Amino acid sequence: MTVLGAPLVNLNQHWLTTLLGIVALTLVMTLAVMFATYYERKVIARIQQRLGPMRTGAYGIMQPMADTLKLVAKEDLRPATADPVAFELAVFAIFIPAFLALIAIPYTQDWIVSPLPLSLLYLLAVSGLSFIGFLMAGWGSDSKYALLGGMRAAAQLISYEIPLILAAIGIVMITRSVDLSAIVIFQHKVPLIVWQPLGFLIFLTASIAELERQPFDIPTGESEVAGGVFIEYSGIRWSMFQLTSYVNMYVFSLLGALVFLGGWEWPFGRDVGWGYQLLLTLAKMSIFIVFYLWVRASLPRLRVDQLMSYAWKVLIPFALVQIFLNGLVLVYDLPDVALLITSGAGAAALVYFIYRSVRVKPRRPLEMVANSVAARSVV
């Protein structure tokens, strides 16, 4: 990206260019989110053998515009008994952290609004702040469903932040850097997914939970809490919640693409020019987004107790095992292949563990009646 012929590097030296970068990112992200809703509907429709939006423009391409116009034009209602300050400000408390995360992401080698030396930690810290907004929205709406949804959202965000951070610690141990750019450059030969398959699986699962997407959409599950914190919101505020959740999806997809798939560095090296670098980053990001959509179309929602025990009894122990294995390999200076073997074995163990817990055991009819009375826990 060039502004009037000058390359956009060293942005932090010039607060004006930084400001321009932030404005540009916000605008681009808003447009990207509009189209994320479009291709989410299209992809899920194809998975379910439907066509999805087809009427508005060719192949329904104008559908996001129509949706946005409708949402902006809707009346912004506030319940009479709601707490005005918490209710109105909750939107911003969720919205701002999501956009704060965008400034530390290296989209290409030079395209980064603010090159922070601790950008990975910054991303995780900032994205963990949105729980305040969920609690404010839940409490401020003065509705039982919203309060329950807010509590569930906060509990889920806090719980799944731990495996996410532990998986990131495994990465930091190997790359010896907390800077996303340095982590990407580290992967110029082999992407980190090869060395950290267990960490990757943990990151992937925990990121779906952090995004509160299906099958972890317990805080907003419409059949349980009728939309959760969103229940009392309408019009522009509701669409800001949606905007934020899609921005978060982009942030976590970008994070996964940069940290585990090699970002703009792998496989072509960094001399291919910013156009290819950007394409590469976005292509890898799309892999994650398609995966999130695919999971949404395929898996049923977990129960709230399953959700918690999955985080605390499965993901966190496995993440600690990953850190321990990395430590062993690094301390005894074993060859890199040892990382692949140990982490791969861990990943296989995790997959087998989940498979064993969710597989359906064949039962005789009488046993099925007896068992359906007693609640079964999956994990």
Place this chain on the structure above:
Amino acid sequence: MTQIFFDLMAAIVILGALGVVLVRSTVYAALFLIASLMGVAGIYVLLSTEFLALVQVLIYGGAVTVLLLFALMLTKVRDLRERAPEPPQLAGAIAAALALLAGFMTMVYKTTWPRNVGQITPISFNQIGTALFNRWAVPFEIASGVLLVALVGAIVIAMQEEGER
């Protein structure tokens, strides 16, 4: 420029702290506390200790305040509208607060600091890690032991509740 940001952050910290004490709604007080802690994180950034700032956001902004908010929102604490502190209690509170302030101020002014405090000494993330795990390894281990005990205790209490049901 730095001075403006420092004034801004200091204002957030002080106003947030005043809000915690003066606001009658307990949930608002918790929200003011979050704002105040975020202001402290901002001051850490100005002191070029970004790592401390991020940990402040992660631990105090995230984990600690969520406990407070959970407790307040789930237990339906009544707002303290009618119950203003009674005069003897008020006097005691003011005396205690002033004594604490005096203690902190003497501590700040009496301590001989290892480096020149007039200017910022940038300490890198790696230096903090090395110091923590080599020089201060024993206090670190003791702290982690205490946390482990607390963790096990919490699990034991939670399990007892499960059994009683």
